[in-house]
Each structure stands twice: as C-alpha cells, then as structure tokens.
Amino acid sequence: MASKLLTVVVSQTPSKNPAKRQLEEELVAALMIDDAVDVAVVPHLYNLDAAHSGTLFLQALQGHLVVLSWMYSRAAHWLLDRSGIKGHQVETLFDGQDEGDEDIEIPEPQGVGGVDLPDRKIYCLDLGVDDDSQVYLEEINRIGQELRADTNPTSGTLDLTDWISGSPKPEQLQRYLDPLSVLSGEGDVEPVKRRWYPVIDYERCTNCMECIDFCLFGVYGVDRLDRILVEQQDNCKKGCPACSRVCPENAIVFPLHKEPAIAGALGDVGALKIDLSRLFGSATGLDAAVAERDVELLRDGRDAVGASVGMPRRQTDRDSTQRDELDDLFDGLDAMDL
C-alpha cells in the first residue's frame, strides 16, 4: 500500500443535522477518488477518548494532515495535540477570514508552545465556514500543491516506511495497515458519548495557573515540566466554561460552547468596535465565571464560594498613579481610525 503525501481526516458532526451530514458525504466522496490524498472519517474529535479506534488510527498517521471538523481551527489543533496527534499548526486560507477588519491585529501569541512536535504539518479547516464542499476541496488542493512544492525530492520516495518513524505500537501499525473500517466511513464506527472538557492552546497559555486556582473540581494538573494540563477531564462540569472566562490569555477553549470567544475564535469575531457593555453594567466575564462555578458547586452538594476562592491575582499589584502607555493610548483614541 503506497502512502500519499497527505491524509485528509473528516471529523463528523455530533449532531444529526442533514445539511452537515451531506457536506461531509460530499467531501468524502470527492476525496476518495482523489489520487493525491488518503481520506479517513472519524467521529467528532472532541468526543473521541484515548482508547477509541479513531484516536489510535489518527495517532498512527505519520504524514501531513488536513483535518476537517466542526470547530474553530485552533480548537481542533489543540484537541489533536492533547490526544498525541502532534504537528506544526499551519494557517490556511480559511484562518483570519472571519476576523473582520484587517487593521485590527491579533497579538502574537506569547504562550509556552507545544512540546515534542514532530516534523509534520497539520492544517485544520472549520466546516462551519462554508456549506459548499468545493470551497474545502479547493483549499485541500492548494495545500497539497504547497506540500509537494516543499517536499525535497532527495529525501526519498513517499512510501509507508518513510512515514512510520520510531516504534509504533503493534495495534497502531495494524490500524494503519488495515484502516478500512475507519476509512470507509460506513459500517460500525465505534459509538462515542458526548463529552465536555477544556482544551488548552499552548501557543497562548503562559502557565500562569489562574485556571488551576479557579477550578474547584480538580480538572487541572501539571505535568513533569510543571506545565498546566487538563488532568481529570471527566471532572469537568458539562456546560461550565468558567475557567475559560478567567484565563487572561484566552488560551482555554471549549470547542462546543456557543460563544465564539470560548469556542476558540480568535479576536472579537465580527466586532469592529469596542464593546462598552461592561462599562454600562453587563456582567463581567469574572462575574459570570463565579456564578457558573457556584451553580456547579451547589449541584454537587457543596457550598457556593462566590468570589472568595481562586480569584485572578493580576490586578492587585498595579501602580495606578504612574502615567503609562495606556494613558497615551487613551489620549490617542481620537486619532485612531477604528
């Protein structure tokens, strides 16, 4: 079996929405007859647990990946990363499309970054961007051409043995050699149940530990490098995105949350103007987070703690008298073309 340069993974919607299903089917049908790519279908990535055959299959893939899923690309990338499907996040032409004004720059992420990234590229495309399958096929084609142009012809032929580096587990190799049950998208794909847990974007996470202080359900822990991680994801309370709200870097993503900023959208989606609602009396993110946490504590039969535990420390040590760049910035508001 010859391996292709690129594998395209279609991650299915957890919903039964016929329009979404149809888009997936159109894409798979078109990609199956494309000689340039391998195609695989897996259930929604967010619902795959570590032991699921879909997870093992994806872990066994060694080449470049295009992942089509019903999530913001950032959410999909870090979801894969936490499942051990690692690679370099590459922007696609889809990224930045819906971030509105080009003049509004999103700051370079200052996070700790991913670790142990293999030399492979992962392109995540959000299936919510367009309902025309052709749009995705064109982008996949463009990515394929980009990769072929990048490939050093002296590095050898693109066959299976090139992709399998290290020592894959026997079951991973088996999945790779006989992936038909997954590839076909038909038959008995292992059922998944709905899950709910945070995904950390390590490009943005600065390891400040505010999430571990705020969450009282023991979801977070640290790894051997003292890096924050989602340790007990099943302790997480379904529907509660409170830790995402307290994260000062917007590094905590709940891919299925209804608010774009929590689901992994970058910047203020579609918003070109400053939102002053907080000034005029809306609940702050922190208020909302405290309220959400209290609801879950009470459901667990524990006492609500309000704002007495795990509050962000970041505003306590400021010198409020010294003029700084913020004052200049504010005085310059008039001159800004927003």
Add this chain to the structure above:
Amino acid sequence: MTDNLVFMMGEYEALVPSDRRYAENHLWLQEDGDALKVGLTSYAVRLLQDVFFLDWTIDPGTEVRARQEIGEIESSKAVSSLFAPVDGHVLEFNDAPLEDPSSINTSGYDGGWLYRFRTDSTLLSPQDYLAVLEGGWEDTQRMIKGQLN
C-alpha cells in the same frame, strides 16, 4: 451649577455636575417633577464618542431591575448594550436622542437625556461617582486596550 467636579481622563476633563445624582453604570439622574431624568455622563460619552444610533428594547412604562438590559447604543468607536441603573420604573423615553443621537454628544447633561425614571433605590452623590471613576479608570483603559489588540 457651581462646585462641579471634574475627572481627568488623560487630558480630557469629564464633568460631573453637582446638581444631580449618579449610578455606577455612568448614568446621571436628576429630579424632574415627580420623577427623574436619566442621561449618560460626560465620562461615558467621551468613551463612546459620536453617537450614531440609540434604540430601546423595552416599552415605556416597564418595571426594570438593576442592570437589566433595556437598549443599545452605537457610536463611531463603540457598541454597547444599555442597562437600567437601579431597580425602578422606566416611564417614557426622550424622543430627541432617538431622532438625533448626536444630541447625546452636544447636550448630554441637558436636552440629550434618555428617559424618565422612578426609583426608591439609593443613588450616588457626585463625590461618590467621582470615586467610582477614580477606582475604575485603570480597568476601563485596560478593557479598551484589550479590545484594540
């Protein structure tokens, strides 16, 4: 209007007139017959800049709770929902800023008032409101900067 207070927003002087009371969400409230007129403070208007659009999502004569969302406002620089200052009763809306929102900029403490309101809740004195501004200024700047980034 003597002894008006002033809050310095950078180099801009935000006036806090002493002839009325205030709410933390940057509204002023002034006796008007048997009710109160409510409007946006100079501080709020400075942050909004040129107001283009004002709309109410409740009908006149509605009982509201503190911080209940009652309308929205859009300006050259910002958008925002508008919220009730305290528990009370919104009696009627001022047509002037609905027809020409720029009256909020030109006469925010006067003809650009927003609605008539009745409440039994405690309101802030000008000094109290000034303290609110002093306490929140840094945070407000950070919020704006965060959104500009």
